[in-house]
Amino acid sequence: MDFQELVRARRSVRKFNDEKLREEDLEKILAAGRLAPSGKNLRPVELIVVEDKDTVAKLAKAKSAGAAFMAGAACAVVVIADSERSDTWIEDAAVAVTAMQFAAADLNVGSCWVQCRGRYLGEGDEAVSAEDNVRALLRFPERFSLLAMVALGYTDAMPRPRGLDETDAGKVHFECYGGGKARAALDPERKRV
Numbered sequence: 340m341d342f343q344e345l346v347r348a349r350r351s352v353r354k355f356n357d358e359k360l361r362e363e364d365l366e367k368i369l370a371a372g373r374l375a376p377s378g379k380n381l382r383p384v385e386l387i388v389v390e391d392k393d394t395v396a397k398l399a400k401a402k403s404a405g406a407a408f409m410a411g412a413a414c415a416v417v418v419i420a421d422s423e424r425s426d427t428w429i430e431d432a433a434v435a436v437t438a439m440q441f442a443a444a445d446l447n448v449g450s451c452w453v454q455c456r457g458r459y460l461g462e463g464d465e466a467v468s469a470e471d472n473v474r475a476l477l478r479f480p481e482r483f484s485l486l487a488m489v490a491l492g493y494t495d496a497m498p499r500p501r502g503l504d505e506t507d508a509g510k511v512h513f514e515c516y517g518g519g520k521a522r523a524a525l526d527p528e529r530k531r532v
């Protein structure tokens with residue numbers, strides 16, 4: 340897919356069909372995560388690939404909201420990073436998630452980011468962090484922190500690509516904040532708000 344087409348096609352998919360993820364597609368998606376850049380090239384990010392249906396379903400219960408849909412995914416890629424190794428582990432892990440989502444979109448594989456950092460199961464004194472829940476299931480060492488999980492799978496309902504006209508061109512500034520009105524005329528897809 341042409342890159343401009345790809346950035347429009349990448350959408351969050353939360354409804355998957357029963358098809359197992361093809362090995363060659365999974366490998367390409369993981370390659371994108373492994374090749375993602377990292378601060379000072381310290382590469383603190385590691386990926387745990389979970390395809391076992393029962394475990395994916397348990398991961399989908401790691402936090403109170405926004406993860407249940409993952410029970411229907413063919414695969415969950417759990418994105419952890421060695422937070423003792425790099426102070427940019429959050430950014431590094433986020434870049435890896437994004438790279439994998441673009442790779443998935445390119446292959447017509449549906450994907451969705453499932454945020455875990457700062458998320459909990461339950462409320463108040465009873466709350467347990469998503470990280471503790473996922474660590475209990477997957478047994479990664481304490482020095483690793485959990486950023487997110489990426490739900491992956493094929494879908495019969497791929498969301499339509501987003502148009503540039505659905506974005507806010509006013510959030511791009513040229514030369515200084517609020518600058519750039521003259522440029523708007525050059526881009527017919529731009530919308531001023």
Ligand SMILES: Cc1cc2nc3c(=O)[nH]c(=O)nc-3n(C[C@H](O)[C@H](O)[C@H](O)COP(=O)(O)O)c2cc1C
Nearest residue numbers: 349350351352353404405406451452453454455498
């Ligand atoms: C940092 C981040 C955290 C997200 N966390 C979740 C989540 O926990 N559950 C979920 O269903 N979607 C999650 N999403 C997906 C967003 O809801 C989605 O990207 C947004 O609504 C825009 O839709 P689109 O991805 O189709 O363009 C997350 C996205 C980002 C970038």
